[in-house]
Amino acid sequence: MHRLSLDGPWTLTAVAGPLPAELEGVEVPAIVPGCVHTDLRRAELIPDPFDGDNESLLAWIGRSDWAYERVFDAGDLGGDDRWDLVAEGLDTFATIWLNGHLVGHTQNQFRSYRFDVVPYLRPTDNHLRIVFSSPVVRAESLARVHGELPHVNHHPYNTVRKSASNFGWDWGIDVATSGIWKSIGLESWSGVRVTDVRPLVGIDGSTGLLDVHIGVEWDGVPTTAELDVELRGPEGDLCARATVVAEGEGVASARLLVDDVQRWWPRGYGEQPLYGVSVGLSGAAERWSGRVGFRTVELQTPADRAGTAFRIVVNGERIFVKGANWIPDHAFITEMDAERYRRRITDATDAHMNLLRVWGGGFYESDDFYDLCDERGVLVWQDFLFACAAYSEDDVMKVEVEAEAREAVTRLSPHPSLVVWNGNNENIVAFAEWPSWRPLLRGRPWGDHYYREVFPRIVAELDGTRPYSPGSPYSYDDYLSPNDAAHGTMHIWDVWNVLDYTEYTRHRPRFVSEFGFQGPPAWSTLTRVVHDEPLDPFGPQMLVHQKADQGNLKLERGMAGHLAAPTNIDDWHWATQLNQAMAIRFGIEYFRSLGEHLTGAIVWQLNDNWPVVSWAAVDFDEHRKPLWHALQHVYQPRLLVARGDAEGVTVSLSNDDPEPWAGAVTVVRATFAGEERARAEVPAEVGTRSHAELVVPEDVLREWDVAREMLVIDAPGFGRAIHHGAEVVDQVLDADPLEVSAHHSDDGWVVVVTARSLVRDVTLLVDRADPSLSVDTGLRTLLAGETAEFRVRGNAGDVASLTSPLVVRHANAFSAAASNVVRA
Incomplete structure (x- = not known):
């Protein structure tokens, strides 16, 4: 060839x-x-x-x-x-x-x-x-x-x-x-060619099983052809070889065995060894090549007393999913290259994510995307490309859908990272519950044939090693609401659209495959494309870059009761970014406090496809928004969370770590100035990849002045949680709580901040000093007397710009007691 x-x-x-x-x-x-x-x-x-x-x-x-x-x-x-x-x-x-x-x-x-x-x-x-x-x-x-x-x-x-x-x-x-x-x-080509290769893995004890299915096409009358199959180990050594004879049209198959196979694991659960597979016609220089990882995967949806679970199980071990939804990373997809994909996957892994869901309104992604996920241990949930719509089932569409699905399943079959095929995004729940659908359909087919018959048949035929789910959300029973919190997967959009973010607690989901809250992109990203004079949340160009229905009104409503209302565009930008981070942090902390009842969360969304106000954690210009820093915190393997008020506080210890933990949890009630008012130590232990809870003693909470005091909770190996009994707007916070300095480092700058009193969610918006800069951490809450260092990468900027109040931001400015702004 x-x-x-x-x-x-x-x-x-x-x-x-x-x-x-x-x-x-x-x-x-x-x-x-x-x-x-x-x-x-x-x-x-x-x-x-x-x-x-x-x-x-x-x-x-x-x-x-x-x-x-x-x-x-x-x-x-x-x-x-x-x-x-x-x-x-x-x-x-x-x-x-x-x-x-x-x-x-x-x-x-x-x-x-x-x-x-x-x-x-x-x-x-x-x-x-x-x-x-x-x-x-x-x-x-x-x-x-x-x-x-x-x-x-x-x-x-x-x-x-x-x-x-x-x-x-x-x-x-x-x-x-x-x-x-x-x-x-x-x-x-002449005679015969290899059309496609499906290398499907299995494991029997310590032996790896590789079933290689090879499609062939003949030019003219089919005869016979000899095919050579090789498997090489992670270090490049030859593990197994087979020769197979293809006779006539169709598929030839070979099975190769690997003793003492190295298993591929999701990140946080083990290593990601990849084996090389190559297939070619004997004597021909041209060969198909790919990589596989040996692992088993199951999707378990058993009924239990709480409803219907949703568990992704790899190599027999249940995975707690910490993920994000993935959309096309550029509106012009041909502008994507391997390095941009690499940076996005790094954004995911640096935030402790272990799964990306490729959403059904985008693409079957580039090989670069799946290769990187294979290498990094990032699981992939792949939607078939159907989203938020009814689809014709006429003969022309059926032919196209079948051909498209067959090609996609075949092409992606080598990738160990791909662990779930999903039929569609929100189409089943739309048919069941969106009021405009069925009157407009008037009894016509709407795509269900694809989700219930075509896709499961194709996945079973071409790649029976992976599970299939009909849709997201889905409750795994036709007699239940497809978006029932107690069953299967759930999308939570009443929060953001109509409810305050504290209302995440009104849901008790088993697995959340979509939920999100909006915020603007970085200042430099926004002002690069929005030129309203003066800049205003409701300016004409600003609204071009806000595609959500009443999006900026929802941003304002979402701050109410949490942050004092900003009175200028600079504070609006920071407040809405901060509130986005606070909302998702609150939601995921609550989800993780549910323990084994909930098996994963996939936030909407990791990325953007152009400069826009959106739900993304990383904006189009590749700046990590405050939301990204919130995700890095709540997705860490060990998370300490406190929930409740002066009437009672529960501390949750979520341990997504291979080692158990036991020790003392220290709870201190202290003033914002650092004066200790009460203290208790409570013994606790939590098993491997498990969850435990304890109750804060009543003595610690007695006479808690939530406007001026907080709970500081420490557990060695889990870090610290600071629990506030009141929202920022209702706390008496110092409006000017920081001393700030900066000095050069090998790769940029170090900005040093020291707190004179409690300061909540210190974040450096370094792009305001120069769009080329990035910073390693954000949303740092400091107690009185504590110091934090922010490492800024890049050679631009100067001391004055990096220590500017427009760069060094915190939540204290939105306390009504500490600001000149009105309460939202």
């Missing part, structure tokens, strides 16, 4: 649509892989789509038709019998012409395509032209022809097999793209 890449320079031409006059007939230099937006931007023919209100100004791009063209030489055509044009990803409605001959059509962004082009190919001067129809116009046309089905947001994205969030979401820009978004090229 020989490959000729057609990646690289192409030309782009507008074909039809509401085009600017200056673009008609203009050939634009293009780069493949890429998309129309990035090519036009690179040619300086459009402004930055992310800036200001350019989103609406550039909507014509998604309503236009575009042609990509390239001339290439194929060389000697006599060596092989077959020449295939192989397109790994076309976005989305493409018509392909080679030397004036129609090659084929495509209509699914999530599939690859292969076309035999021998009749049309010549040695030199081949002209390849791919015309992309407008995705927005096509989606709207299909909705009119077949009748619109329920969906969120404004475009009928559910009529087409294209990333849903590419049409805009409640955190995402509407930039419906077209283009050659993955590699394209020619493959020549």
